[in-house]
Amino acid sequence: MAETRLVQGRYRLHDVIGRGGMGEVWRATDESLGRRVAVKCLKPLGPQQDPNFMKVLRERFRREARVAASLQHRGVTVVHDFGESDGVLFLVMELLEGHNLSQLLDENKQHPLPVQDVVDIAEQVADALAYTHRQGIVHRDLKPANIMRLGDGAVKICDFGIARLGADIGFTSRLTGTGIAMGTPHYMSPEQISGGEIDHRSDLYSLGCVLYEIATGAPPFDLDDAWAVLVGHRDTPPEPLRTRRAELPDYLDRIVLDLLAKTPEGRPTDATDLRRRIVSARSVPVSVSVPVPVFTPLLREPEVSAPAPRLPSWARGMTTGHKATAGSLAPAARGYDPAAGLTGEWTTGSGVVRAPEPTAAPSPTTGPPPEPATAPTTGPAPEHTPGLSPELPAVLAARHRAGLGLGRLGRWDEAEAVHRSVVADRERVLGPDHPDTLTSRYEWGFALGRLDRPTDALREFHRVTEARERMLGADHPDTLAARQETAYLLGRLGRHFEAHDVYAEVLVSRERTMGQDHPDTLRCRHNLAFNLGRLGRLEESYRMAREVAEARGRLLGADHPDTLVTRYEVAYTLGRLGRWEEALDGYREVAATRATVLGADHPDTLATRYEVGICLGRLGLGAEALALYRELTEARGRVHGPDHPETLRARHGVGVNLGRLSRWEEAVAEARAVCAVRERVLGPDHPDTLISRREVAVGLGWLARWDEALTAYHEVAEARARTLGPDHPDTLTAREDEAHCLEQLGRPTEAAELHRGTPSPRHGNGGQRAAP
Structure with a gap:
């Protein structure tokens, strides 16, 4: 495809941002909707190729499109469209701005990621897998290159290219029967290697391999010979993580080793169970270092010897492929990794900003707040410290991630100071309108909000919004995220009429560019429903909150935290309408679900029980x-x-x-x-x-x-x-x-x-x- 090609009269291709063995990814513009997208194209193959190989490759791509387009979860890459143009199959996706886990380890100079990042990634991936597994979809090729970390810390699973529907075993068998190996050796489950029955627990094993690698710097069986790697997965118990990195918490060691059980029955029951364990364990404080700490390089695991291992014939000629550890690619080759499929470097910036749910239940005195998008202090930013290394952008990126980690631990004073200093340095080095500078300013504003300084936070979000609108356009997701956070802060300041106008404008744009059921659209509708209640428009607030709760339950599941937050809001509005019996039933259901998912003593569970008490008193x-x-x-x-x-x-x-x-x-x-x-x-x-x-x-x-x-x-x-x-x-x-x-x-x-x-x-x- 030529760079000036307009695909199907709609998608304008600009530049290649990722290449792999099967194709390439282009940065593009959807000219019908005026939004930036990524277009993934199956690489055209010459007539010398085996027709059977061509047929399987095309069929796999079409199936990827159908499966991926059905997924709507903030932890999964959103697919907008797919089709064929001049014999080239293509997939249109949201444009992700960040780096995959393989690249993060590469940037970290072969050292593992900070503990809090590992735990956060584990929780987010588990949440996304819980959703996809409920849809009957198994990824089958989960690896660091297929997991993206956006600039704001959000995590997305990419490339369901060899995912299969759980009930569609026969069709998958035909695909694998061609001799095309499904999976990457360092992350394949024992049952995948042996050609056995595959279900959702195979993904859990692969996730265990990924977490092992980002936590220790090397996969559990770190060998150059593919055969030895496969035998290791099948026969050799993995070495405990803490023998490689002593400061890892014991609970993380146990969780990852459970994921790496040789039999599916030995692993967690499902991803929901895994996420519950992670959420429960991460309440224990984890130390944070600023910037990312440096660890002693790891020694390679000794060669594995297994007598006459019986592995599938296709494994004989398999290569190990690309591991997530750094240094395996020459700089000139990065971004073009045939073994990584189509999930190499997708973008170079880090400007997409999240809109997370509240980390704790809202104060019962005011009802559940709208859901903030993510936050600084007043006073001059500190001067840049002299003598920083020439690799300043990487150092700043590490400091930015450390600030995010501090925020996730609730240490907002420290997070604010880190983000404020990174804003000052990025503004000086990269310029005030650079995406990375704006991302840090966004996080600075979010920290200010969490420190109960809404006026200062609003000032920063106004600056981010103006710059992003100027640089990216009014409908860009990053611009909308900043505007939504502005509306949230206006509401906190009691300026509910202004907040309503902003929420309503953002919602129209999100519905037009993302669709009604996109997680960000639903988050905006949740916030608008909350704000309608603050304006006294209770019936409208109730109807909208109920619609959002139903949509989130359908897309994310009845026990997902987002669903529960909105069901909490529904119950709150019923109480304000004087419908206390209905409110009591709603709160009791949310409290029971939160007790099951989060635990009886989790702050969200206890906050909901407080509301149950209010209803009992009113009745x-x-x-x-x-x-x-x-x-x-x-x-x-x-x-x-x-x-x-x-x-x-x-x-x-x-x-x-x-x-x-x-x-x-x-x-x-x-x-x-x-x-x-x-x-x-x-x-x-x-x-x-x-x-x-x-x-x-x-x-x-x-x-x-x-x-x-x-x-x-x-x-x-x-x-x-x-x-x-x-x-x-x-x-x-x-x-x-x-x-x-x-x-x-x-x-x-x-x-x-x-x-x-x-x-x-x-x-x-x-x-x-x-x-x-």
Whole structure:
């Protein structure tokens, strides 16, 4: 194909960005939709080729297109279209900007990846495999070159070129019967090598090989002879990872060795089970080094000797192919690796930015937040340190990845400082509009948001949005991601009308360019539904959230975290509509699923159970609510400690429901104890502290201790006027509480005077979640 070729009158080819043994990948423009895409073309073969070989190659490509086009998951490369043009088969995919795991190891000079990156990659790949396996699809060639890490840390599986439908065994057998080996020796499962039955657990074995390599720097059987590698997979127990890299956590060693069990029955049941193990284990803190640490080079494993190994005849002439370890390709050859299929270097930039789900459940006082896209601090960025090596871009990339790792561990202060410094250095070295500079600025903004500095974060996202729109266009996915994050921050600042306009514009663009069921489109619709609720348009919010939950359940599965976040939002909106029984059923279902998938003590599970308690209280089931909040207090204390805000929120629920049961002396004592801790931990004017102080006043009123109640209400009103302003709805509510106390004390003139100076609250409790 000539570079100026317009394929099917729609796809304008620009330049080759990846080559492999079967074809090449072009950077292209979909002129119908105005979006950048990657077009993967099957390499035309001359008439001297065996017609049977040609037939199998074409059939495999067509099957790849049909299978890949059916997949819609953020961890799988999105396929937009496929067809044939002048005898050349082609596949149109989203344009990925990042590097595959093979290239990451190459850039890391043969050293393994940081531990937190290995764990994060494992979790994301497991999530994607869980989805594809539910569709009955097995990849069969999972290897580092087929797993992409985007610039924002998101991971995607590429090239389902030899995937097969689980029920279509006979057709696959015909393909393999041609003598074309399916798989790469360093990552093939024992049953794949022996020609046995293949199912989803073969992919789990291959993933174990990939994780072994990125965690230690070498595959489990690091040999140059393909025959010896295959015998090693079949007969030799792999060496524990920690014997090669001592600082690896024990749980990671166990998980990878379980994946490398010789029989499918010895491995995790499925990818969902694997992901559950990873999520549970990664809650243990893992150390992070900045930049990427350097490890002692690994020694090769000794030659494996096996007496007369019985392997398939096709394995006799097999070569080892390309391993993920660095240094195996000369610089001039990189990007053209016949053994890597069509998944060599896809792009050179790293500008695509993610829109992740919340890492923890939202605070029950405000309902689930919209889903942020990913975040800095004010003040001048630090000057670049003199004396950095000439390989500065690689050093900056490593520092950028370290910042992402710190964020994933919740160490946002450190992540913010790293991203801020990388922004300064990348801006100086690469320029302010370079994709890498903008990616770092995006992450800086995200960290600022997580540090509760939305104004500073909004400033950075405005800069990213303007630059990307200028450089890439208004409909580019990177531009839309930045705009969506801008809308999220506008919502956090209470500017919901502005947020609505931005969300609505982004949604129209995403639906037009990506389709209604693309994960990013659904994320935008989720956020728009949330924002509609904040605008009081509850019926619209409910309908949209329900549609998103149904779509996510269909595409990702009922127990996927994205699905559960939206089902949580549906239940929340039902509560705001006063449909408490339906809300209770919804929360209970989400809580039960989260307990199964994440564990009973996971913060998301506990947050959902808190909402169950709110519904119970609203339905007059105070005794059940009281028992639940006592259990929550114990669980939160065990997980977070007795003074953690979430533990105190659960204790607050205990006090409220004691009051609902008319046990007012106990209720006042509990409220006072919680208020004292909140004042010490959060400060006297913190909203949670003031809520507890008001709860003390409510109890004192029920006990007819009106003088004491008046003092507490007055303190709350003064603090809210000071922090929120005299006309804020919460301040006005507190003044009305004061007036009520004065009336009970027989001081009607003062009460009337306070009423005259206090207009009725315009918005109830200011949009905050009602007390439990």
